[in-house]
Amino acid sequence: MPGLDNALGLHEAALRVRAQRMETLSSNLANADTPNYKARDIDFKAVLSDYQSNSVPASALKTTHANHLQQSGGVMGATLQYRNPIQPSIDGNTVDTQVEKGKFMENALQYQATLQFIDGRIRTLRKAIRGE
Amino acid sequence: MSMFKVFDVAGSAMSAQSLRLNVTASNMANANSVSSSEGETYRARQPVFAAMLEQANGGQQANVGVQVKGIVESQAPLQRQFNPNHPMANEEGYVFMPNVNVVEEMANMISASRSYQSNVEVINTAKQLMMKTLTMGQ
Numbered sequence: 383m384p385g386l387d388n389a390l391g392l393h394e395a396a397l398r399v400r401a402q403r404m405e406t407l408s409s410n411l412a413n414a415d416t417p418n419y420k421a422r423d424i425d426f427k428a429v430l431s432d433y434q435s436n437s438v439p440a441s442a443l444k445t446t447h448a449n450h451l452q453q454s455g456g457v458m459g460a461t462l463q464y465r466n467p468i469q470p471s472i473d474g475n476t477v478d479t480q481v482e483k484g485k486f487m488e489n490a491l492q493y494q495a496t497l498q499f500i501d502g503r504i505r506t507l508r509k510a511i512r513g514e
Numbered sequence: 515m516s517m518f519k520v521f522d523v524a525g526s527a528m529s530a531q532s533l534r535l536n537v538t539a540s541n542m543a544n545a546n547s548v549s550s551s552e553g554e555t556y557r558a559r560q561p562v563f564a565a566m567l568e569q570a571n572g573g574q575q576a577n578v579g580v581q582v583k584g585i586v587e588s589q590a591p592l593q594r595q596f597n598p599n600h601p602m603a604n605e606e607g608y609v610f611m612p613n614v615n616v617v618e619e620m621a622n623m624i625s626a627s628r629s630y631q632s633n634v635e636v637i638n639t640a641k642q643l644m645m646k647t648l649t650m651g652q
Contacts, residue, residue: 397647401517404643408520408636409578412527414629415534416563416580483632490639497646504651 389507392433393499399429400493402460407486410465410477418474421465421482429460517647519577520640524633526566526579531630533582534561538623541614548595548609550602556612558588558619588613 388394403424413419467476537559544556562583590613598607 404640405516405519405523405577408523408640411632411636412523412580413563413565413578414527414632415531415625416565419565419578479629479632483635486636486639490643493643494646497643497650500650 390500390503392430393496393503395433396430397493397496397500399424399426399460400489400496403489404486404493406462407482407489410482411479411486414475414477414479414482416475419477420475421467421477422462423465423485424460425463516577517640517644521637523577523579524636524640526581527633528630528637530561530563530580530582531626531633534626535623535630537561537585538619538626541619542616542623544612545614545616545619546611548600548602548611550604550609552592552610555592555610556614557592558590558612558614559585560588561585 403426406422406424410421410423465476465481468478468481470476541558547556549555562585563580564583566579566581592613593611594608595611596607597603597609600609602609
């Protein structure tokens with residue numbers, strides 16, 4: 383078994399990305415009537431594979447000394463991408479409220495799923511500790 | 515925790531949309547406020563929304579709220595009505611009607627209330643998720 387600090391595995395990082403994605407999608411919904419606002423989103427798959435390959439993200443801090451702390455994981459550097467609008471409007475706004483609402487609900491469900499995975503891990507650990 | 519920002523973002527959108535509703539209400543209320551000169555006549559007002567972009571993170575900021583840049587008055591021509599019996603009529607017998615388009619204002623009102631509702635939903639969902647996060651592992 384790996385160390386206790388990564389007992390939750392991928393899910394801890396996934397939860398952070400989900401929370402960040404929720405912020406982005408809520409910004410899209412908030413700016414549904416703002417002229418020239420461009421809808422943005424996080425590509426979860428790309429962030430995840432970035433994290434798994436453990437490559438240093440583009441936004442990572444530069445280290446000039448061997449003792450400098452390394453930024454762990456690629457989650458902090460989740461890059462925002464612009465959405466391709468289905469119905470671009472004349473005021474330059476690319477938010478499609480229905481699409482954003484759907485994505486927001488989807489993300490909320492996935493957030494809850496991740497929470498449940500973490501819950502399961504915690505329960506397993508607790509069982510192991512108590513020896514039941 | 516950064517998820518608190520969701521409340522800021524959705525809250526800013528709700529206040530912007532309620533201001534839009536307010537402006538619509540004042541336009542509708544004054545749709546028939548006649549006057550005797552062009553300068554005194556009520557003109558339709560519209561709020562201008564803008565995204566609160568913080569450039570600190572190279573445009574990679576996840577949370578972007580809404581701000582109201584200001585309120586502009588419509589420059590559409592006023593309606594002039596010939597009504598010499600009206601107490602507000604000028605020497606030539608004309609009264610000036612505001613350039614409020616009631617149909618447009620109704621559509622605006624529906625759009626604003628829908629946007630407000632979707633932001634309320636966002637806040638509710640975020641609240642639920644946070645409550646579940648708080649009870650994680652119990």
